[in-house]
Amino acid sequence: MTNPELVVRKAVWKGDEVDLLVADGKILNIIPSSDAMYEGAEVVAARGLLLMPSLTDVHTHLREPGFEYKEDIRSGLTAAVHGGFSNIMCMANTDPVNDNSVITDEMLAKAKAAFPEGGPRLFPVGALTKKLEGKELSPMHELAEAGCMAFSNDGLPVKSSEVFRRAMEYASDTGRPVIDHCEDPYLEVASGMNEGKVSSLLGLAGQPDVAEASQVARDLLMAEYLDMHIHLAHISCRKSVDLIAWAKKRGVKVTAETCPHYLLLTEEAVHGYGTDTKVNPPLRTADDVVALLNGIKDGTIDMFATDHAPHAAYEKEVEFMIAPCGISSLDTALSLTWSLVAAGKLTFDDFIRMWTTAPCETFGLPLNSFNKGDVADFFLFAPDEEWTLSPENMHSKGKNTPFMGQTLKGRVISHFLSGKKIV
Structure with a gap:
């Protein structure tokens, strides 16, 4: 098997704790979480965050x-x-x-x-x-x-x-x-x-x-x-x-x-x-x-x-x-x-x-279903993290939303596109 370049460890996918293996910007495998060592791979500790495409x-x-x-x-x-x-x-x-x-x-x-x-x-x-x-x-x-x-x-x-x-x-x-x-x-x-x-x-x-x-x-x-x-x-x-x-x-x-x-x-x-x-x-x-x-x-x-x-x-x-x-x-x-x-x-x-x-x-757009060979587009998600919507924490120039000032639940912690961390 190709050696992974990125390992996302102890993420939760559909209720199971998993490790996600990525190489060349593609999904290599998604396996039950373990303490296996992967030489040369970058390891990201998900700490129980949800893994989301x-x-x-x-x-x-x-x-x-x-x-x-x-x-x-x-x-x-x-x-x-x-x-x-x-x-x-x-x-x-x-x-x-x-x-x-x-x-x-x-x-x-x-x-x-x-x-x-x-x-x-x-x-x-x-x-x-x-x-x-x-x-x-x-x-x-x-x-x-x-x-x-x-x-x-x-x-x-x-x-x-x-x-x-x-x-x-x-x-x-x-x-x-x-x-x-x-x-x-x-x-x-x-x-x-x-x-x-x-x-x-x-x-x-x-x-x-x-x-x-x-x-x-x-x-x-x-x-x-x-x-x-x-x-x-x-x-x-x-x-x-x-x-x-x-x-x-x-x-x-x-x-x-x-x-x-x-x-x-x-x-x-x-x-x-x-x-x-x-x-x-x-x-x-x-x-x-x-x-x-x-x-x-x-x-x-x-x-x-x-x-x-x-x-x-x-x-x-x-x-x-x-x-x-x-x-x-x-x-x-x-x-x-x-x-x-x-x-x-x-x-x-x-x-x-x-x-x-x-x-x-x-x-016909790039799709990640976490199958081998899929584009490695995914994010780690904290479903219970609360945050209050304000103009300061919106990245869009447009602040026109009826939800302004409301407390929302769920936030992106980190986001990877083609296996590279963008956020």
């Missing part, structure tokens, strides 16, 4: 180029690696829009410059249409060759079903899936508030759940007709979960994500008009939260995503209806979703599937 985020807004005052690639990837993430897929709504290979190349170069010795991997998502205008298809083959792993008009859903059909067909030729932000463009777009009792009490214009579900239905029918894969972004409501479950039973090639805030908050959080609760799609009802959790358990919802959307403080310090939508999430997503495991609402296996296995398998 690195997480993957398929839906992140890193803002660069064009909006570096909100976030830049360096700060976003720094937040990601401290938050447990190794793979980041960043959306195209930059300025200029990532609708040509020059922008894609620039993003990848910035990521490499941020971590020249190796760090979180950046996988750009190319624009589905030029300038995200929903009219003319982007040069998807050029974008795919430059390194884009998927295509999306995220934030500006394509109004025309004909254009969307052609975009799916063109994307299919590249072997890259389409990620769709499902939102009826004529039903209170980006209002940031669910339409219902709370919106009526607060006097805010709200977006009904049917605005999301109607576009989900369109996409599912289109995917079935074309026999092509569609990935549905940030699912937030029961109607959408029911539609996706129906489609999967019919054999439609669909995958879907949801976000931590849709599982931990409801529209009730908007009382007080706090703009950090304004997201798109909006926070829904307690019944929608139940449906999403059940959808995770039965496989209807395939994966988590952060929808990390950092903003400058002054942009959120305005009236609710004119504030931008979005929550800064890379720093907190791990702890927030781990709380669902700690509460017994999700299992450890659910957690690993949602954050690691499904996103990597769906989008």
